[in-house]
Every structure is written in C-alpha cells, then in structure tokens.
Amino acid sequence: MNISDAASSVDSARTRGARTGRPYDHSSDEQILAITLDLLAERDYERVTLDEVALRTGKPKSTLYRRWATKEDLVLAAIRAAGRPPELDELPDHGTLRADLLAVIDSSWLGSPRRRLNIFAGLTSATRSSPALTVVVRSEVTEPYVEIYRRLLYRAIERGEVSANFAASIPVLADVIPAMSTHRLSSGGEHVQRDFFVAVIDDVVLAALHLTVE
Template sequence: MQSRTPVGRAGRPRSAAADTAILAATREALVELGWSKLTLGDVATRAGVAKTTLYRRWAGKNELVVDAVAELFAALELPDRGSLAADIEGVVLQFAAILALPEARSGLMAVIAESTRDEALRARIRSSIVEPQKHLVLEGRSRARLRGELPPEACPAEASRTADLIFDIVAGAVVHRTLVSAEPADEEWVRRFTDVLLLGLAGAPGA
C-alpha cells in the first residue's frame, strides 16, 4: 500500500493529520453535496481547519478532489493468491469495490469531465491516480515470472510498454463496466474478464 501526501507550497511544515481530515471531508462533501455544490469553504468547516489552510495545500477544487480520490486508490494492493490469474482477480475485485464507493464514483467522473478542458488537471490525474497504480502490473508480472508462469523479460523498454497496455486494458474495462455501463464487476464477471485477458479472444472459454 502506498501513502500519498499532496504536494504543498513552500512555508510551514505540513500537518499529516490536517491533510487526512481535509481529504476525508472532501469525500464526505462529494457524497452529500455532489461536485457542483462542493466548495472549499464547506470542506474546511467539515475538516475543522481554516480555509487558508486548504489554499496553502491545493490551488482549487479540482486538485483537492483528485487527491481525495487518489487516497482511495492508494489502498490497492496485489494479493498473493498463488497464481497469476488469481492475483489478477483479487486486485480487479479490489478496484471494482473502490469504484463502487459513492465518493470514488462522483469524484472520479467529475475530475475526468473537468480534465477534458484542463491539461494540467489531466496531468495531475495521471501523476496522482494512474501512475502510482501501474506498479501493480509490474509487480504481478515479476511474481508470475518467478513462479514460471511467464517467460523472462527480454527488453526493459518493451516490458514498460506492455505494462502500460495491460494497465489500460484492466482499468478501462473495469471503469467502463462499473461507471459507464453501471453493471456489477462481481466475481463471475471478473473471472471471465481474467480468462479473456490471459488467454485472448481465441482461447477464452465460450469464445
């Protein structure tokens, strides 16, 4: 599990307790008020801090919500369940469970929508949410190679590109299933998805 502290501005030392309270208050406000009505003033009141404390840490609502959502995804871990397929199923089920949280759904959809007009926000989403989770793909592939489930990696650059592609496939499928189609990513769906991911369309059961 990775801990993540938002990047602050120069000045007095950061308070981890204040950061935790602010991010938790942001997620609470997202659920109760929604994106459009959420304000930094309301978050400050809920967190029990001065509004200026938020502005010393975050430039605005977009950045604050990204970091509040990123903290949820920082809890993702790759379980060791004895096989590559079982490991994938375990982490995908965790991912789907996070996306099922109201604060994750509302926050993620909102910042993605806002990022279509804001390149800086897109970069923050990539650096705070996407990139930190790609290590799970690298970890899973490394573990599978040690088990003999995958061949040795021939080229580090190609390994990185492959890891990026795998991440995109997994994240894209689960986000579409849960947030766009609004269907459950339950154990049966995750098992079938894992079969397709590992075996390909031609080799997956029922193909």
C-alpha cells in the same frame, strides 16, 4: 502556483514558523479531505462544489480557502491523502496470476473496489478541465495502479506460468482491467460487480495469455 506544490496549503503563520496563537486544527483536515474524496466518488470533478464540501463538513467555505488556495488544490490534497496504490513488494505472490489479479481488485485501496472505481471515474472527467490535475492524477493514481498489473503480468512470465512470447502484449493487457471497468461504469450506469471483474480476468486477460481457468 506550479504543479509541484499545488497541494500545499495556503501560506500562513503556521508555515512561517510562528509559535503563538490558536493552533492549526489538523484533525479537521482529515475530515475535509475524506469528504472531498467522498464527493469525488459520487460525481465528476466539475460537480464537486466547495459549497457542498462546506455543507457536509459543517465548515464554512472561508475555512476551506484558508487551507487550500483553490478547488484544484483541495482535490489534489484529497487524492494525495488517500495514499498511493500498493507497491509490488507489498503484494504477496499467490502463485497464480489469477489469484494475484484478484488480490489487487479486492484490495481496499481508496476504500473499496466500488469506491475506487467511482473515484477513478470522477477523476478522469477532470482530465478535460484541469491540466495540472490531469498530470498529477496520471502520475500518482492511474499510472501506479496500472503499473501493478503490468508487474504482476511480468512476474507470471518470470515464474514460468506464462509463455515469454506474450511479453510484448503486456503493456496493452495491463490496461484491460481498468479500461473495462471504467467503461462499464460510465457507459452502462449499472453497478460493476465482482463477477464482472472475474469475467474480464478469465475471458480476456488470462485467455489472451492462453491460460485457462480450471
């Protein structure tokens, strides 16, 4: 199986266009994928077991394997079902970079800031296990998310809030918030609170752009 269809379901009569027989139960798919994502928010990819998914969903493993060929497929599907991060178009211009950044942090993509962070942590651990997953996570989760920050930073330059002299630093600065928060989570174990994000924004990102918060 190649990467492009890695999240597709197992071949079955349903995908072959049959019309009779017991119908495929799509509603339980959502539940399974949601619980898979829950688990991924709790632990590493490697510690997410199908036995546990089966237990929590109340579905037997055989049902899971009828829909997704491998654990990798299931997790991939769960990620995709969670939706992509918001696009720039959907991000209102709050007038200040600080407000823009906070809006991204406070967004409910992947549930909540904390859940999002936990999922990120669970996924980055998969980097060393599954090459296919690594690629997909990068292209569909990490990269689009960092892209938001990058574009918000450029937008701040465009509207004259930030000096264009800093344009070259933006690719690095766009990584600061994700890097600092995952690092805090994984090396600290402490809960990452909102004031931590605020400190990173004010004392690192905005300070590096020579913006001072009043």
